[in-house]
Amino acid sequence: MTLLRRIAQRLRRPQGVPWRSAGLLTESLTADEAVRSTGWVFDNKIGDVSLASFTNSGEDEVRRYLNVFGFPEHSTSELVMVEIGSGIGRMTAGFSKRFRTVYAADIDAAFLERCRETVFHHGEPKALRTVHMPDGRTLDIESGSVDLAFSYITLQHCNSNDAHSLVTxxxxVTKVGGLIALNFRTWTPLDAALVPLGGLVRVLWRTPKIAKYMARVRVLTRLGWQANRLSPDDVLATLGLDLVGSRLRDVTIIHSPRRRVSVSADNVQRRAVRRIHPSHWWLLARLA
Ligand SMILES: C[S@@+](CC[C@H](N)C(=O)[O-])C[C@H]1O[C@@H](n2cnc3c(N)ncnc32)[C@H](O)[C@@H]1O
Known part of the structure; x- marks a missing residue:
């Protein structure tokens, strides 16, 4: 890619830049090396981590969340799912062992390469399809073709327009009778500092040479991610109750018991579930 095109891309989608820089870093590493040197890129851990321990943490979460979403064990072997923002496959490996087909979708092509490697070592490679999303907002997947559309710790890391587009x-892509399970992050008092700081850091990220250095610094990368905070009302408004929303049934907001979440719509249920990050919430809904 020419320098000019690269700069134009950075100016258009600055929130994607920290991810692409991290992706570039993983291009010359194995998935195990990527986790050992930049584990924090994906789950905030450094030091004593390996691809195996990394995918174990994903396996635990896959088991737990499928249970929270109401899938009995062994009930998904004929189902198709998409994971939006799969990264290098921390959870994809666990999904690939349980679903017939898993579309791992990500903005960064290098992450998807590492994801294939992760699934090869720790999952079921036959189930895996990768879907590159260069624009960070559309999925190259047929309409009505998946049973579960899942996204975890991703929709907070793109700008809010892209997050809204990914929700739509x-x-x-979800079939009638299928489920969407999408994770978001809502505002906390700390965000008053975190979100503007994130914006500032992303300005620095536009300079390719500095970006290369920044991609190795944990605190800068983590700040650079802080792109948006969305409340359930923001997301439900995007779905427009009389437009796309009319296709949604059993809409439930899942949140931590440690945080109250307000929702204006009457027909939306709320469910507190232990061990959910207090700043996170999930939109769970079935396609009618
Ligand atoms: C914190 S990682 C989470 C990875 C995985 N979901 C997990 O829990 O291990 C966020 C991922 O979202 C991807 N991402 C960020 N913005 C995106 C966008 N607009 N479209 C698709 N993927 C995006 C990043 O490249 C990164 O791999």
Whole structure:
């Protein structure tokens, strides 16, 4: 890619830049080396981590969340799912052992390469399809073709327009009777500092040479990610109750018991579930 095109891309989608820089870093590493040197890129851990321990943490979460979403064990072997923002496959490996087909979708192509490697070592490679999303907002997947559209710790890391577009895409690709399970992050008092600081850091990220250095610094990368905070009302408004939203049934907001979440719509249920990050919430809904 020419320098000019690269700069134009950075100016258009600055929130994707920290991810692409991290992706570039993983291009010359194995998935295990990537986790050992930049584990924090994906789950905030450094030091004593390996690809195996990394995918174990994903396996635990896959088991737990499928249970929270109401899938009995062994009930998904004929189902198809998409994981939006799969990264290098921390959870994809666990999904690939349980679903017939898993579309791992990500903005960064190098992460998807590492994801294939992760699934090869720790999952079921036959189930895996990778879907590159260069625009960070559309999924190259047929409408109505998946049983579960899932996204975890991703929709907070793109700008809010892209997050809204990805929510609409999740609804589009899900079959009638299928489920969407999308994770978001809501505002906390700390965000008053974190979000503007994130914006500032992303300005620095536009300079390719500095970006290369920044991608190795944990605190800068983590700040650079802080792209948006969305409340359930923001997301439900995107789904427009009389437009796409009319296709949604059993809409439930899942949140931590440690944080109250307000929702204006009457027909939305709320469910507190232990061990959910207090700043996170999930939109769970079935396609009618
Ligand atoms: C914190 S990682 C989470 C990875 C995985 N979901 C997990 O829990 O291990 C966020 C991932 O989202 C991807 N991402 C960020 N913005 C995106 C966008 N607009 N479209 C698709 N993927 C995106 C990043 O490249 C990264 O791999």
């Amino acid at each position: 895409e999740a609804v589009r």
